[in-house]
Amino acid sequence: MRRVNLKRCFLYFIILVIIFNGARIIFDNEKEDDHIFKLDFTSEDRNWLLSLKTSRSKELPTVVVEEHYEVLQYWFQAAELDFIPRSKNILLHIDGHVDGAIPYDDYSIPRFRSPRDSDEIYIMMQRNDMFLVAAVITGFIDHVIWVWPTWDGPNHDGEDWSQLKYKVEIGISDPSLCFCWMAFESKGAPWNCHIRNTTCTEASDCPKIARNKCVIHSRVVLEVISESLASSILAKEKWPEGKGLILDIDEDFFGCWSDVIPLYEAGLTQNNLDVISHMVSSLFCASSATEEAVVDRVYVGILAFIRSLKFRSCVVQNEVNQGAGCYRLIDIENFLIENDKDIISFIKSRQTTNIFCTAEEKVEGLVFQSLFHYLLNFSIEQLDLLQQLGVCLGVSPSSPNYPTDGKFHVCHGENIPNKTLVPFHMPTEEEIDFRVLRFKQIITSAGKPPNIITISRSVRDGYTPKHFSNMIESRLIDNISKTYRRMDINGVYYDANLLGGKKGWHGRSQPLVPYFLGQLGYKGLLRKFLPHII
Numbered sequence: 001m002r003r004v005n006l007k008r009c010f011l012y013f014i015i016l017v018i019i020f021n022g023a024r025i026i027f028d029n030e031k032e033d034d035h036i037f038k039l040d041f042t043s044e045d046r047n048w049l050l051s052l053k054t055s056r057s058k059e060l061p062t063v064v065v066e067e068h069y070e071v072l073q074y075w076f077q078a079a080e081l082d083f084i085p086r087s088k089n090i091l092l093h094i095d096g097h098v099d100g101a102i103p104y105d106d107y108s109i110p111r112f113r114s115p116r117d118s119d120e121i122y123i124m125m126q127r128n129d130m131f132l133v134a135a136v137i138t139g140f141i142d143h144v145i146w147v148w149p150t151w152d153g154p155n156h157d158g159e160d161w162s163q164l165k166y167k168v169e170i171g172i173s174d175p176s177l178c179f180c181w182m183a184f185e186s187k188g189a190p191w192n193c194h195i196r197n198t199t200c201t202e203a204s205d206c207p208k209i210a211r212n213k214c215v216i217h218s219r220v221v222l223e224v225i226s227e228s229l230a231s232s233i234l235a236k237e238k239w240p241e242g243k244g245l246i247l248d249i250d251e252d253f254f255g256c257w258s259d260v261i262p263l264y265e266a267g268l269t270q271n272n273l274d275v276i277s278h279m280v281s282s283l284f285c286a287s288s289a290t291e292e293a294v295v296d297r298v299y300v301g302i303l304a305f306i307r308s309l310k311f312r313s314c315v316v317q318n319e320v321n322q323g324a325g326c327y328r329l330i331d332i333e334n335f336l337i338e339n340d341k342d343i344i345s346f347i348k349s350r351q352t353t354n355i356f357c358t359a360e361e362k363v364e365g366l367v368f369q370s371l372f373h374y375l376l377n378f379s380i381e382q383l384d385l386l387q388q389l390g391v392c393l394g395v396s397p398s399s400p401n402y403p404t405d406g407k408f409h410v411c412h413g414e415n416i417p418n419k420t421l422v423p424f425h426m427p428t429e430e431e432i433d434f435r436v437l438r439f440k441q442i443i444t445s446a447g448k449p450p451n452i453i454t455i456s457r458s459v460r461d462g463y464t465p466k467h468f469s470n471m472i473e474s475r476l477i478d479n480i481s482k483t484y485r486r487m488d489i490n491g492v493y494y495d496a497n498l499l500g501g502k503k504g505w506h507g508r509s510q511p512l513v514p515y516f517l518g519q520l521g522y523k524g525l526l527r528k529f530l531p532h533i534i
Contacts, residue, residue: 046077048493053081060486062453064473065495067396067461068099068250069124069131071454075140075246076121079114084244084451086114090143092234092446093132094439095250096463097422098146098224101129101201103137106177110138112170112217125400128461130201136220137170137177143221143243147230147442149253149435151425163233164224171216178214179203181222227438231445239448247443247450247480251472252463254435255427259389259412259462266382270416277409279371280391283364284408285357288397289497293508295355295408296390298347305343306375307383309336316380329376336372340365386410392460392505396497411505413462426465432472440479449484459506460499466506473504 052061061083063074079086093099103109108123115121115138124134135141148161165184172178173195180193181203193214194206225233239245263273284295310316314326336343344364348356358364375383392411395401415422427435455476458464464472481489494501500508 045073045493045496049074049077049081049083053083058486059488059491060450060453060484061493062455062477062480062487062491063493063495064455064457064498066457066459066498067125067399068128068456068458069126070396070398070495070497071248071456072121072124072131072135073118073398074452074454075135076115078452079140084246085242087139088142089140089244089246089451090145090239091132091135091141091246091248092145092147092443092450093248094147094253094442095248096149096152096252096254096256097129097250098148099129099132099250100203101127101133102177102196102203102206103127103130103134104201106137106196107175109134111172111177112137112139114138114140122400125398127401128458136218139218141220141246142218143223145223145225145234145237147225147227147253149227151255151427152423154423161224162226162229164222166222166224168220168222169214169216170218170220171214173209173213173215178209179206180211180214180216227435227442230442231438234442235445235447237446237448239446244451245446245448247453248456249439249454249476250456250458250464251469251476252458253439254432254472255425255465255468256415256422256463257424257426257465258415258417259466260416261424263382263385263389263412264417266385267379268382268385272378273410273412275374276371276386277391277407279367279374281357281407281409282367283357283371284355284391286355286393286397286408289499289501291353291355292393292397292408293500294351294353296392296411296508298351298355299391300387301347302371303375303383303387306372307380307387310376310378310383311380333373333376337369340368340372344368390505390508392499396460396499398497411460411499413460415462422463427468429471432468432475436472436475436479439476440483443480443483449486453480453487457498457504459504466504470504470507 048063049061052059061074061078063071065071065074075084078084103124103126105123105126108120110116110120115124124138125131126134132141132144136144166181167184169180169191170177171180177196178193179196180191182189182191191211192204193209193211194200194203195209195214196203196206200206260270260273264270280295280299284298286292286295309327309332312327313329313332315329316326341361344361356364378386389411391408393402394405394407394409394414397406399406415424417424455473457469457473459466459469477489477492481487499505
């Protein structure tokens with residue numbers, strides 16, 4: 001049996017140092033040229049609303065997206081096809097967060113007019129908390145009703161947030177956007193006016209200006225209502241004739257959690273996760289949610305393979321080892337190094353699309369060896385948790401940020417403790433049932449049927465608890481269908497960029513795992529050295 005030599009150890013060290021320092025191995029990645037960095041409005045996503053229009057169906061359009069900004073393409077297409085007016089619509093926004101940040105690039109967003117084409121809509125899709133202001137700036141929405149969950153109370157101290165109503169004016173203080181607002185029923189109270197600069201994303205954090213310095217172009221009504229009062233308030237709402245209504249729900253209304261918490265509790269550090277993420281993104285590339293799922297299956301298969309080897313190691317004390325003997329980690333690692341080409345070849349043979357970033361076999365081999373070496377350091381519990389999360393792209397392939405942020409990482413999202421002001425709340429099943437019932441009461445009390453319904457999962461970015469997402473979504477859709485007769489539960493459309501597809505990330509299948517283990521064992525790779533692995 002060949003032992004690990006000093007040269008190979010040195011290569012391990014160099015690769016890990018590169019990864020630890022955040023440097024990237026630059027590959028000739030042919031897949032990047034294949035990715036269309038613009039919305040494809042001739043795709044299946046586009047054809048869904050077109051088919052409803054041409055069939056003259058009276059069905060209420062309902063769509064599920066992953067990232068909240070992805071609703072924009074459906075809102076504006078619905079307006080284009082006359083499902084909803086092209087301007088001055090009402091948004092009933094049921095969400096754990098207000099999503100009221102100003103887009104980074106507000107100069108490129110169509111100001112006070114409808115977007116002329118898909119390119120302008122694409123520019124508006126900058127971040128999950130910026131899409132709403134982008135839609136307001138165009139004039140598509142002029143009345144926002146935000147219903148917030150009571151579990152988010154810590155973010156609503158100070159004023160009586162149970163019911164607030166503001167007059168908002170948006171204009172230009174050449175060349176920047178400016179925002180003015182004041183509370184309804186505040187006779188004689190001064191307007192708060194602020195001008196956008198390059199550093200602020202919240203209007204209240206921007207520099208103050210005099211109201212006469214802001215040339216007003218549009219007026220908006222903003223209502224903020226606690227879920228506990230929403231039913232009674234909406235029942236009294238006066239709904240103007242001719243205005244469209246968008247019912248928009250974020251599944252994080254039911255709870256907000258960080259997937260890294262159980263990883264940290266198991267002893268993994270953020271540095272561990274970053275190292276894994278860098279190695280995986282150095283190996284694999286994807287330009288669609290379908291390819292993303294393929295990479296995740298391969299990665300989870302590798303983890304299952306490593307776990308099987310680690311389980312028979314002398315480090316892990318269990319009955320299997322006592323009965324059949326155990327293996328030193330250095331021998332397992334040597335086995336992996338000697339057979340890395342066969343392992344890579346097997347992975348490639350199982351795929352119908354190229355998911356590798358580089359065609360350089362030596363580079364692939366070195367990074368795979370580093371990945372094997374690194375994963376062997378983790379405990380069985382830690383490997384199990386990593387399998388549950390898998391890997392995913394940092395942002396949706398539909399995002400303008402995809403070229404820079406669309407790299408693979410451990411799929412824990414961006415909602416990380418000590419790096420976010422978002423409060424965490426893990427709901428119980430009973431609480432979800434209670435909030436679904438309250439949600440039904442809210443939409444029933446509104447007294448005005450929506451023109452379109454959009455539902456955002458918010459799983460990729462790490463807000464909605466992954467293991468509750470399927471439950472939340474199915475119960476939401478069921479209650480919506482019971483409220484609106486025109487809503488066909490079988491006609492709900494699922495966006496092509498959903499993380500994990502229609503079934504969702506937590507419900508995704510991993511058929512590659514048994515094939516991975518079985519095929520390697522069948523080929524004799526394992527039985528040659530570790531006969532008791534499988």
